[in-house]
Amino acid sequence: MDNERKPTEPDGIVLTEAQKKSRRERSLAIAWALGILVVLFFAVTMVKGPAVLIRPM
C-alpha cells in the first residue's frame, strides 16, 4: 500500500546537484535584480523629491 512507503524514500522529483546549483544561481540573480530595482526607485525618489510624482510626456 502507498501508506506503507519507507520514511527515507524521497517523494516526487529529486533534483540533481547540477539542477540544485543552477536553481540557486537563478534565485540569487532574481534577488539581486529585485534589490537593484528597489534601490533604483528609492534613489530616484531621493533625487527628485516630490517631483518624482510629476512625469512629463
Added chain:
Amino acid sequence: MILSVLDHHTIDLSAPRISEAGVADYIALLKPRVMSLVVFTAMVGYFLAPGDHHPVLAITSILCIAVGGGASGALNMWYEADIDALMSRTANRPIPRGRITRPEALTFGLVLAFFSVMTLGILVNWLAGALLAFTIFFYVVIYTIALKRWTAQNIVIGGAAGALPPVVAWAAASGTLSMEPVLLFLIIFFWTPPHFWALALFRNDDYTRAGVPMLPVVAGPDATRLQILLYTVVLVATAVAPWPLGYFSAVYGTASLILGAGMMYLAVEVYRLREGTPANRATRKLFAFSIVYLFALFAILLLEVVVKAILPMVW
C-alpha cells in the same frame, strides 16, 4: 464514454524538464556584445543632450536602455532559434544548445521588456519610455518577425532599431527631441548596411544554409559589393554633415573626415577585390573597421562633452 475520452486525450506523464541553465546562459540571451554598443551609443546620446545629468538619473536611464536592448536580444533568440541552430555563428546560443527553452526565453524577454519600459517611464519620463517600447517592438516585430526572413532589405529597415538607443537616451536626459539625436540616428542607420553586408559576405554559407535572404544570398556578392560602396558614401557624408551644419565641432568634423576616408578606402577594396583570399580579407577588414569607425565617432562626441565639462573647473 469517459474511458473513450481519456483514450483520445492521452496525458503526457513523462518527468518535467528541469532547467540547468545558469546566470551565464541568461546573460548570453541578452546579446552582451550588441548590448555594449547600445550602452555606449546611448551614453553619448544622454550626455550630448541638454539637461542636469544627475548621476542617479543617468545610471537609471542607461540601465533601462541596456535592459531593453537585452530584452530585444532575448526575444530575437526566442523567435530565431530554428535558424540559429543552422548557422555556425549562432549555433552555440543558449536555445540551440538546449540550455534554455523557447518559452523560457520568451518569458525572460517579455519580463525584461516590461520592467525596462515601465521603469524608464515612471522614473525618468514617458517620452523615453515610449521610445524604448517602440525600439523593442521595432526590433522584435518589424525586423525579426516581419522582415528578416522575407526581404533582402531586412537590415536596411531593421537598422532603425539599432539606431534608436541614442535617441531614447537623449529623450531621457532632456525630455524632448531635436536635430542632434536625429543625426546620431542617421549615422547608425546608414552604418548598419555596410557593416552587416560585409559580415554576410564572409558568412554567406551560413545565411544560405539557414535560408535567410541576406543581400549576398539573394542578389549575389557583386551586387552586395556595389551596395556596400554606395551606402558607405552615404554614411561618410551623413557622418561629416553635422560639422558644416554647425551641430558638432570641427574636432569631430576632422575626425569624421579621416575615419570616413578609411571606411571609403576599405569599401572600395571590397568592391575591387572579388575573388579568393584577398576578397575575403577585404570584407573582414571592412567589417572590423566599421566597428572601430562607429565607436571612434561616438567616442569623440563623448570626449568633447567631458572636456567641456571639465575645462571650466580647471580654468
